[in-house]
Amino acid sequence: MASKVYTDQLPGRTLVVEGEEFLFFSGTSYLGIPVNEAFRNCVLEGMARYGTNYSSSRNSNLQLRVFEETEEYLARYTGAEAAFTMSSGYLAGQALVQALQGSGHFIYAPNTHPALWRSTADEVTGDYDAWVGPMLQKLQGLQEEHVILVCNSLDPLKARNHGFSWLSALPANKQITLIVDDSHGFGVTGEDGNGVYTQLKARLQPNVRLVVASSMGKALGIPAGVVLGDKELVDKLRHSHYFGGASPAIPAYLYAFLKCESVFQEAREKLYANIAYFLAHLERPGQFSYFERYPVFGVREHRLAAYLQEHGVIISSFRYPTPADDPITRVILNSAHTEQDIRRLTELINHFDRP
Structure with a gap:
């Protein structure tokens, strides 16, 4: 299981920890909406109309x-x-x-x-x-x-x-x-x-x-x-x-939700493409638990999280639901990831898993 990290930055495809940039494959922001520029602009339009709350x-x-x-x-x-x-x-x-x-x-x-x-x-x-x-x-x-x-x-x-x-x-x-x-x-x-x-x-x-x-x-x-x-x-x-x-x-966010139907659609298509790219470049996709077109991949070998963190990649790994329980380790893709990000991730996973 990887060690905890602390940051003051909102993670998207990457995360900066104490001046070092990591690729970030965790969280539940599956469509990358919090870092989506078009969506942010719609929220600002909504705030101009309705205020902050x-x-x-x-x-x-x-x-x-x-x-x-x-x-x-x-x-x-x-x-x-x-x-x-x-x-x-x-x-x-x-x-x-x-x-x-x-x-x-x-x-x-x-x-x-x-x-x-x-x-x-x-x-x-x-x-x-x-x-x-x-x-x-x-x-x-x-x-x-x-x-x-x-x-x-x-x-x-x-x-x-x-x-x-x-x-x-x-x-x-x-x-x-x-x-x-x-x-x-x-x-x-x-x-x-x-x-x-x-x-x-x-x-x-x-x-x-x-x-x-x-x-x-x-x-x-x-x-x-x-x-x-x-x-x-x-x-x-x-x-x-x-x-x-x-x-x-908050009305400004509901306004953005109504305005951004095409933004969500584009992000979904990008997410599905990222999932397909990830699976296509894994040498052994069977090492993960997953189902079709869903961006969460369960990891059976928890040591992978620490290995990836040592090589500049943070995935989800923590004990749940209490600190006394077994760790749950997952790779989580989102729409903000690039093919280059995913290729780096799969190269590390493939190297880690080789005999």
């Missing part, structure tokens, strides 16, 4: 159209009936689960993000695939008519795309709400980066209600969160104290 309630007698315009766009973009934004993915997740608290029996999949916990008692560890069978058995024996299943769309730590083949096995005699956290897929996976909502909605039985919660701060680089679902649920969220009592997302 909107320090008021969404229930105020002053209504900024950009909130409604963004939510209408997000619903169209994802195929959802309605969308609900807040200032962070964490807050959006809390607004959702607290609104459903007391309405049914919650079942959590392993490693669901704390944003969707009602309390620390909801933490579940273990393997997702091993969870599915017992969960389906438990569902059959529950007396409660309404069950709320909470899970992630994918595992960004182990670079695994979760299978949802079990959806067809859900019992038809219960009302089921399926909450999926798509924070690490939204903006990258799905059609034009629209995430998992449409894909899952098409596979659900009539008795299953789909809700997708997501941070917009990963691939999309927007400090906001979104909940996607049916209009009845979104209206319920709008009447919660979370909606009225919390400051909303």
Whole structure:
């Protein structure tokens, strides 16, 4: 495992540490949006119009159209009936689960993000695939008519795309709400980066209600969160104290989000090209865990992180979720990387792995 580094600079394709420049293959900014010049210019346009923040309630007698315009766009973009934004993915997740608290029996999949916990008692560890069978058995024996299943769309730590083949096995005699956290897929996976909502909605039985919660701060680089679902649920969220009592997302960023559809598209295409280039230049891609068109590559040999850092490349490597746990090591690509950056990375990986 590599040693910790400290810096005062925002990382993009590179990172400067104590005057030395490193290639940076870590973080969750998959589309490189925070260092994208066109996006930054749109944020500045938004700030010229809306200021640096909107320090008021969404229930105020002053209504900024950009909130409604963004939510209408997000619903169209994802195929959802309605969308609900807040200032962070964490807050959006809390607004959702607290609104459903007391309405049914919650079942959590392993490693669901704390944003969707009602309390620390909801933490579940273990393997997702091993969870599915017992969960389906438990569902059959529950007396409660309404069950709320909470899970992630994918595992960004182990670079695994979760299978949802079990959806067809859900019992038809219960009302089921399926909450999926798509924070690490939204903006990258799905059609034009629209995430998992449409894909899952098409596979659900009539008795299953789909809700997708997501941070917009990963691939999309927007400090906001979104909940996607049916209009009845979104209206319920709008009447919660979370909606009225919390400051909303920063309008300047929502303005930039609406203006930068082509910027996101171009960044996605560049990311997919970078992924293909990386795989094409690895001598043994099987040494990584990964799935198609996703920029995270799980590393099985943790010594690689220290080796790369010695040669001017920083990847993700840290013990998770606590300092007592095993390290999780990953190579993470983003849209800002050049072919030269990736070629340097693959040359080092290939040299490290040779007998």
